[in-house]
Amino acid sequence: METSAQKANQFDLSVPQLEQMSKKLRRYVINMIATARSGHPGGSLSAADIVTALYFKILKHDPRNPQWEERDRFILSKGHAAPILYAALAECGYFPVEELSTLRKLGSRLQGHTDRTFTPGVEMSAGSLGMGLSCAIGFALAAMLDNHKYRTYVLLGDGECDEGQVWEAALSAFQFKLDNLVAIVDYNQIQLSGKTQNIMCLAPFAKKWQAFGWHTIEIDGHDFDQIISALQETRAMKGKPSMIVAHTIKGKGVSFMENNVAFHGKPPSPEETDKALKELE
Amino acid sequence: MFQQMQPGSHTATVSLRETYGKALVALGKQDKNIVVLDADLSPSTMTCFFAQEFPDRFFDCGLAEQNMISIAAGLAACGKTVFASTFAVFAACRCFDQVRICLSQTGLNVKVVATHGGITVGEDGMSHQAIEDLSLYCALPGFTVIVPADARETAEAVKAAASTRGPFYIRLSRIKSPIIYPEGYAFTVGKAITLREGKDVAILATGIMVFKALEAAEALAGHGINCRVLDVHTIKPLDEETVVKAAAETGAIVVAEEHLAQGGLGSRVAQVLARTKPVPVEFINLGDRYALSGQAEELLREYSLTAMDIERAAKIVAKRK
Numbered sequence: 001m002e003t004s005a006q007k008a009n010q011f012d013l014s015v016p017q018l019e020q021m022s023k024k025l026r027r028y029v030i031n032m033i034a035t036a037r038s039g040h041p042g043g044s045l046s047a048a049d050i051v052t053a054l055y056f057k058i059l060k061h062d063p064r065n066p067q068w069e070e071r072d073r074f075i076l077s078k079g080h081a082a083p084i085l086y087a088a089l090a091e092c093g094y095f096p097v098e099e100l101s102t103l104r105k106l107g108s109r110l111q112g113h114t115d116r117t118f119t120p121g122v123e124m125s126a127g128s129l130g131m132g133l134s135c136a137i138g139f140a141l142a143a144m145l146d147n148h149k150y151r152t153y154v155l156l157g158d159g160e161c162d163e164g165q166v167w168e169a170a171l172s173a174f175q176f177k178l179d180n181l182v183a184i185v186d187y188n189q190i191q192l193s194g195k196t197q198n199i200m201c202l203a204p205f206a207k208k209w210q211a212f213g214w215h216t217i218e219i220d221g222h223d224f225d226q227i228i229s230a231l232q233e234t235r236a237m238k239g240k241p242s243m244i245v246a247h248t249i250k251g252k253g254v255s256f257m258e259n260n261v262a263f264h265g266k267p268p269s270p271e272e273t274d275k276a277l278k279e280l281e
Numbered sequence: 282m283f284q285q286m287q288p289g290s291h292t293a294t295v296s297l298r299e300t301y302g303k304a305l306v307a308l309g310k311q312d313k314n315i316v317v318l319d320a321d322l323s324p325s326t327m328t329c330f331f332a333q334e335f336p337d338r339f340f341d342c343g344l345a346e347q348n349m350i351s352i353a354a355g356l357a358a359c360g361k362t363v364f365a366s367t368f369a370v371f372a373a374c375r376c377f378d379q380v381r382i383c384l385s386q387t388g389l390n391v392k393v394v395a396t397h398g399g400i401t402v403g404e405d406g407m408s409h410q411a412i413e414d415l416s417l418y419c420a421l422p423g424f425t426v427i428v429p430a431d432a433r434e435t436a437e438a439v440k441a442a443a444s445t446r447g448p449f450y451i452r453l454s455r456i457k458s459p460i461i462y463p464e465g466y467a468f469t470v471g472k473a474i475t476l477r478e479g480k481d482v483a484i485l486a487t488g489i490m491v492f493k494a495l496e497a498a499e500a501l502a503g504h505g506i507n508c509r510v511l512d513v514h515t516i517k518p519l520d521e522e523t524v525v526k527a528a529a530e531t532g533a534i535v536v537a538e539e540h541l542a543q544g545g546l547g548s549r550v551a552q553v554l555a556r557t558k559p560v561p562v563e564f565i566n567l568g569d570r571y572a573l574s575g576q577a578e579e580l581l582r583e584y585s586l587t588a589m590d591i592e593r594a595a596k597i598v599a600k601r602k
């Protein structure tokens with residue numbers, strides 16, 4: 001299939017286009033969560049620019065052929081941010097955009113947390129935090145065994161890094177020399193019940209990954225130039241995995257959600273929804 | 282059917298773990314898609330044979346069972362047939378959430394083959410004795426749960442798991458087991474094997490208890506009680522048809538397993554019979570307790586998991602008819 005033989009991302013948006021796209025995806029997120037009357041806006045919005053850059057600039061993928069063997073893999077380890085992934089997948093064409101309004105409803109393919117058995121384009125099920133990096137290692141090992149060129153990307157939350165399994169995975173990705181693996185941490189410094197520094201201090205975070213042997217890059221996770229150049233930089237890395245620590249703002253793009261713990265897992269009211277959508281025009 | 286099977290005439294004991302290790306190598310030769318993971322226990326689980334033969338397709342995940350299970354899922358999502366091994370206690374208890382989310386909820390093609398199941402682990406004591414693993418794995422939708430009774434059944438179960446899609450849990454013992462089956466016998470996942478016909482009592486056993494059930498049946502024959510003996514190697518999905526037939530035709534059941542009272546073969550059999558064919562049932566199991574350190578045979582005696590215990594239970598249940 002010609003479309004599958006592509007060498008690069010088929011959307012290949014420019015930075016201004018990416019900025020427009022991420023706004024659009026944020027609007028979907030607000031609408032989906034408001035319609036479902038449940039979901040996690042804060043961590044979906046903080047990850048919006050990273051996910052947009054991946055799907056519309058970096059990943060080799062083909063929405064018409066979700067099982068294409070050579071596609072790059074993306075795993076959303078922080079599965080509660082499912083709305084931003086669903087928005088990106090729908091906008092890419094994996095399923096109709098209209099389906100987004102079925103989020104979390106009985107019978108929908110869009111489950112509350114990502115589920116690989118229901119949703120085209122979703123590579124791995126998640127919801128219990130801390131597992132996605134290990135799953136990504138499995139994908140990366142499979143690529144190595146089969147001499148596939150695809151790369152595996154995985155997005156984690158910073159609070160998620162409280163889980164011991166993340167550090168088991170950190171050890172083994174280094175051990176297995178997985179230079180085809182890129183982990184990104186949505187470093188918004190807020191978890192479910194408060195600031196990460198008060199609940200479980202992660203600092204010095206980038207240094208920890210360096211000490212685990214990872215090629216580590218720190219960026220502003222809302223600056224497309226930085227996101228793209230960091231992701232491209234990882235392609236040159238040989239013999240070790242890459243970690244991008246993306247400094248982000250939880251709730252980014254909606255003033256009253258920004259840095260607001262309350263919007264970790266709370267839907268906006270109808271008035272808040274209107275206000276949020278206006279801000280995202 | 283193995284009606285002529287006489288315990289005592291097949292007393293050679295063979296290691297299930299070693300059989301597993303060799304079966305993996307044979308599978309690895311046939312199928313390049315097979316990948317094996319371990320968690321720093323390969324000399325004990327015997328995945329070391331595979332590691333030596335196919336170093337590129339073997340990954341030691343270190344002492345990190347949670348990581349191992351999720352890595353297995355990732356590999357399986359890319360089309361690999363993955364075998365992941367560790368001790369049964371760790372396979373069941375240390376990474377249950379990973380097994381639940383990454384294997385059960387996805388239905389991915391991962392075979393968790395756990396060794397050192399049950400109390401016959403022995404001297405290492407209760408921390409190392411998996412007595413709740415069957416209950417935990419049977420609780421997971423989509424899992425097939427198998428406890429082989431001897432080395433030949435182990436080889437057959439491992440082969441069957443490799444060629445059947447979906448998640449499997451296979452529990453093996455540390456100790457060697459007497460050979461029950463002839464080479465090349467017919468093994469089908471989910472189909473209990475009638476090892477001995479009988480109309481007075483049916484003994485349903487799994488794992489190491491199968492041979493003991495045969496011994497008990499032999500002794501009971503001397504007392505005029507004819508026992509049917511079923512090897513229920515697949516605990517989930519349970520062969521309901523054969524179980525119900527045994528209940529209908531004998532009217533009395535003994536269930537024997539090296540496991541807690543709750544959630545294993547006994548619970549599952551009782552549930553089926555309660556619904557379809559209620560008959561008296563006696564249970565041979567560990568009850569609701571942990572066992573202590575000791576030699577395997579000593580422990581089996583201490584916790585009433587011997588052929589004599591099965592014999593006693595059969596006499597009791599026969600009277601309850």
Ligand SMILES: Cc1ncc(C[n+]2csc(CCOP(=O)(O)OP(=O)(O)O)c2C)c(N)n1
Binds near residue numbers: 046186
């Ligand atoms: C194993 C596990 N424990 C607890 C939870 C409940 N939970 C959901 S989100 C969350 C906080 C996650 O924080 P972080 O990773 O920083 O995500 P983000 O702020 O990016 O949304 C918690 C505790 C969970 N989903 N999984």
